[in-house]
Amino acid sequence: MILRKLHKWLAIIIGLQVLIWVSSGMIISLLDHHIASGDKTRKSVPSLHPLGSVNGLIPVARLPIDHSAIQAIALQRIQQQLVYRIDQGSGQTLFNALSGEPFSITREHAESQALASYTGAGSLQILALLPDGHIEAQGHGVVWRADFDDEIATRVYIADSDGAVVAHRNRHWRIVDFLLMLHFMDYARTHNFNNPQIIAIGFAAFWLALSGLILVKRSFRKRDFGWRAVRR
Amino acid sequence: MTSRRLAQQLHKWLGLLVGLQLLIWTTSGFYMVVVDIDIIHGDHLIAQPRRLSAPEINRFAAIASATASQTSGIRSVKLRDLNGQGVIEITSTQGTDLLNAKTGAKLAPLDQAAIEALANSYYAGSADIAASRLLETNPPHEIGSRPLPLWRVDFDDLWGTTLYISPITGELSTRRHTLWRVFDFLWMLHIMDYDEREDINNPVLRIVSIAALLLVLSGAWYLYLTLTAPRRGWGQQR
Numbered sequence: 324m325i326l327r328k329l330h331k332w333l334a335i336i337i338g339l340q341v342l343i344w345v346s347s348g349m350i351i352s353l354l355d356h357h358i359a360s361g362d363k364t365r366k367s368v369p370s371l372h373p374l375g376s377v378n379g380l381i382p383v384a385r386l387p388i389d390h391s392a393i394q395a396i397a398l399q400r401i402q403q404q405l406v407y408r409i410d411q412g413s414g415q416t417l418f419n420a421l422s423g424e425p426f427s428i429t430r431e432h433a434e435s436q437a438l439a440s441y442t443g444a445g446s447l448q449i450l451a452l453l454p455d456g457h458i459e460a461q462g463h464g465v466v467w468r469a470d471f472d473d474e475i476a477t478r479v480y481i482a483d484s485d486g487a488v489v490a491h492r493n494r495h496w497r498i499v500d501f502l503l504m505l506h507f508m509d510y511a512r513t514h515n516f517n518n519p520q521i522i523a524i525g526f527a528a529f530w531l532a533l534s535g536l537i538l539v540k541r542s543f544r545k546r547d548f549g550w551r552a553v554r555r
Numbered sequence: 556m557t558s559r560r561l562a563q564q565l566h567k568w569l570g571l572l573v574g575l576q577l578l579i580w581t582t583s584g585f586y587m588v589v590v591d592i593d594i595i596h597g598d599h600l601i602a603q604p605r606r607l608s609a610p611e612i613n614r615f616a617a618i619a620s621a622t623a624s625q626t627s628g629i630r631s632v633k634l635r636d637l638n639g640q641g642v643i644e645i646t647s648t649q650g651t652d653l654l655n656a657k658t659g660a661k662l663a664p665l666d667q668a669a670i671e672a673l674a675n676s677y678y679a680g681s682a683d684i685a686a687s688r689l690l691e692t693n694p695p696h697e698i699g700s701r702p703l704p705l706w707r708v709d710f711d712d713l714w715g716t717t718l719y720i721s722p723i724t725g726e727l728s729t730r731r732h733t734l735w736r737v738f739d740f741l742w743m744l745h746i747m748d749y750d751e752r753e754d755i756n757n758p759v760l761r762i763v764s765i766a767a768l769l770l771v772l773s774g775a776w777y778l779y780l781t782l783t784a785p786r787r788g789w790g791q792q793r
Contacts, residue, residue: 334778338771344580345771349764352746356756371630371646377623380616384609393607395635398619410635412604420616507588516588525585532578539570 326534326541333531340508340524341531347502359499361491364443364477368436368488372400381423383407388416401486402432408485414464417484427465428486437469437479440488445473452483458512463489559784562777569770576747576763577770583741595738597730600716602679605636611656618643618656637725638669638676644724651723665725667706674708674718677727682712689722696752697731697739 334341357363383396388409395410398420405420417426428436434450441447449470453460460466465483470476475493482489492500503509507516508524593599611634619632622645631646634656641656653662665673671684687708694703698719705728710716715733720726743752747760 331778331781334774338775338778342768342771342775344584345764345767348580349761349768352755352757352760352764354756356754373627374623374629374632377620380620382616383612390609390612391606393612394604395633396607396612396615397631397633398615398623399631515592517591518588521588522585525581525588529578529581529585532574532581535570536574536578539567539574542567543571 326538330531330534330538333527333534337524337527337531341528343505344528347506351499351502351506354495354499358475358493359495361477361493361496364471364473364475364493365440365488365491366442368439370487374398374400374405377405380405380420383409385423386418387423401426402428406485415484426485427483428467428481430467432486433467433481433483434469436481436486436488437467440491441469441471441477441479443471443473443475443477445471445477448472461490461514559777559780562773562780565773566770566777569766569773573763573766573770577767579744580767583745586741587738587745590734590738595735597714597716597732597735600679600714600730600732601677601727605639607634607636607641611641614656618659622654638673642725653724665722670706670720670722670725671708673720673725674706674710677718677720678710678716680710680712680714680716682710682716685709685711697736698729701728 377398380398383393384390386407386409389411392411392413393409394412397408397410399406399408401417404426406426407418407420409416409418418424419426430450430452434447437450438447447469449468451468451470453466453468455465457466459468459478459480463480463482466489467481467483469479469481471479473493475495477491477493479491480489481487504512508518508521509516511518615634618634622632622643623629626645626647628648629645630648631644633644633646634641635644636642637653642662643654643656643659645652645654654660655662663669667687667689671687674684674687687706689704689706691704694701694705695707697717698705701719704722706720706722708718708720710718715736717731719728719730721728739752743749746752746755746757747763748754748757
């Protein structure tokens with residue numbers, strides 16, 4: 324009796340979230356992951372180009388950064404320019420290796436990177452620069468967003484710092500992203516599932532499932548399966 | 556059969572079919588949300604890398620210019636730390652070379668002793684190395700798609716720490732420990748892909764999650780009928 328009461332009251336209290344968990348999980352499983360992940364429109368773009376002739380480098384010590392935090396320095400060529408890629412542990416910062424100016428890619432380079440990585444049937448419609456902290460940038464700093472007019476509305480994201488292809492997202496991805504937000508109870512969109520609300524309700528859901536399973540075991544008597552069930 | 560009895564029977568039979576998986580989902584899900592993801596990733600096992608010194612930083616421009624003019628096909632010249640000494644990593648079409656940043660001499664290939672010394676420099680704990688071996692074939696499941704060869708270095712600690720280190724660059728490729736392995740196992744149970752542990756579109760998960768949705772809906776239906784028929788208690792059968 325106590326198990327039935329527990330099962331009933333847990334269902335009343337957290338039933339809606341259990342319904343959300345099961346249905347969001349089911350829809351994510353039914354949607355083709357390869358479309359949602361953007362793999363179907365994406366090909367890899369070579370990230371490193373030959374350095375070529377290297378003359379007139381500015382000393383790294385002249386760059387306007389905290390030099391005591393540098394973990395690594397690399398010299399590379401991006402969009403025909405020599406750049407220093409400085410790794411300070413918390414992230415990477417790029418500088419023009421000849422002028423020492425902070426480096427960021429041009430609009431033309433963002434466009435060519437987006438086109439180079441895109442294998443879909445659409446064509447580029449809009450190219451927009453999203454500021455740092457924009458919800459779609461997801462911690463990648465300033466990014467360019469290239470909108471394609473294919474049937475799944477692909478958007479290609481290019482890092483403004485070095486032209487790297489950050490992601491290919493599309494209508495399926497946006498559906499899955501929304502469902503994952505519900506599944507992880509991540510209403511603040513922090514992309515973290517270690518939040519107190521899911522821990523509390525997840526704990527209750529464990530007891531809901533356990534009590535339900537014990538009730539199932541109790542409610543089936545031998546006669547439901549044995550020869551008696553046939554004779555009845 | 557009354558609709559209340561139908562709802563009850565549906566809920567009971569679906570519970571028999573997929574109830575165990577609901578318990579597995581809630582248990583595995585609970586573990587995954589309770590244990591901090593940074594701990595699962597093993598961030599606590601890895602020491603802070605050494606910062607480069609001012610003399611090392613000051614020499615970099617000259618070294619990079621000289622290196623680039625000596626060899627063609629170079630794509631990247633990088634200065635970083637390797638077990639306390641500065642190294643220059645040259646990436647070209649031919650592959651990757653490591654040079655001593657002070658002398659410019661090519662580094663000897665990383666042997667077992669060098670790898671173990673490196674592993675100790677990456678490791679934040681104080682335990683000793685239990686075993687190390689070079690993996691060239693049969694990549695273990697826990698390294699995912701990372702390419703071999705890699706050194707596997709196991710530490711004799713409570714976490715069950717394993718570091719995977721590249722024999723070519725000496726870089727830490729990834730780290731694994733018991734809580735990660737438990738997470739990965741529970742993830743397998745959660746998505747019901749018992750082979751590769753990555754296909755969320757597998758038919759087993761699809762069918763069971765549809766049945767689970769029916770289980771929840773039948774339970775909601777039964778609950779509704781019970782709550783609106785207050786004379787009888789929950790689950791009391793005639």
